[in-house]
Amino acid sequence: MTLNIITIDGPSGSGKGTVSLQLASKLGWHMLDSGALYRVLGLAAQRHGIAFNEEQKITQLARNLDIQFLIDDTTGEVEPIFEGENLSPYIRTDEAGQAASQVAVIESVREALLERQRNFYQSPGLVADGRDMGTIVFPEAPVKIFLTASAECRAERRYKQLKNKGADANMRALLDSIKTRDERDRTRLVAPLVPARGAFVVDSSHLTIPQVLTQVLEFAAKSLPEIGIG
Numbered sequence: 744m745t746l747n748i749i750t751i752d753g754p755s756g757s758g759k760g761t762v763s764l765q766l767a768s769k770l771g772w773h774m775l776d777s778g779a780l781y782r783v784l785g786l787a788a789q790r791h792g793i794a795f796n797e798e799q800k801i802t803q804l805a806r807n808l809d810i811q812f813l814i815d816d817t818t819g820e821v822e823p824i825f826e827g828e829n830l831s832p833y834i835r836t837d838e839a840g841q842a843a844s845q846v847a848v849i850e851s852v853r854e855a856l857l858e859r860q861r862n863f864y865q866s867p868g869l870v871a872d873g874r875d876m877g878t879i880v881f882p883e884a885p886v887k888i889f890l891t892a893s894a895e896c897r898a899e900r901r902y903k904q905l906k907n908k909g910a911d912a913n914m915r916a917l918l919d920s921i922k923t924r925d926e927r928d929r930t931r932l933v934a935p936l937v938p939a940r941g942a943f944v945v946d947s948s949h950l951t952i953p954q955v956l957t958q959v960l961e962f963a964a965k966s967l968p969e970i971g972i973g
């Protein structure tokens with residue numbers, strides 16, 4: 744039986760979070776933001792005073808991670824509740840991204856999170872956003888997308904996001920941070936960031952979100968004609 748799963752993998756800033764959310768909402772499907780799991784785990788390690796090289800302790804934490812994802816009724820945003828605390832203000836920071844990327848290189852941590860991610864599948868379907876959704880977590884997904892963009896474009900997007908929020912931002916530092924994280928995610932031994940076999944690769948550097956969404960829907964409709972593209 745074919746499960747209704749669309750995987751969207753790619754580096755941070757490629758637009759995959761926004762595209763995944765819009766796609767899930769358009770199709771009325773569920774959504775897995777796997778990066779949020781790794782981000783919460785990275786923050787949890789820091790809060791418990793565990794260093795990123797203490798693999799056993801981090802794995803133990805991953806196995807027992809007390810996390811729930813709730814939807815805020817007013818904003819519609821997903822809120823990660825870790826040990827009863829809403830981590831929304833912290834998980835999108837660059838620090839959380841770097842922490843996530845560091846705990847994510849540990850093989851036993853990835854294994855510990857595997858079932859939890861697979862359990863996100865629910866009828867009528869799932870859009871799964873991450874780095875290894877199409878390669879490891881849902882290799883049977885009928886539609887796999889790899890969304891990318893140049894590091895410069897991604898840094899610029901992040902710069903604008905931060906400025907719009909009135910936060911401090913430094914283009915050079917953002918670009919360095921993106922390149923460091925890309926390098927770690929792409930070259931790690933377990934589940935490196937690579938397009939899955941058969942993935943539709945979209946470079947969003949010069950595309951708007953609606954343009955990406957159109958391309959993704961057109962591609963998805965070839966394997967899942969019932970979703971339509973209207």
Ligand code: DC
Nearest residue numbers: 755777778781843844847873874875
């Ligand atoms: O998508 P994101 O920026 O929220 O992900 C944060 C980090 O988590 C990313 O740099 C690598 C890690 N990650 C991963 O290894 N595998 C995933 N499926 C999702 C995220």
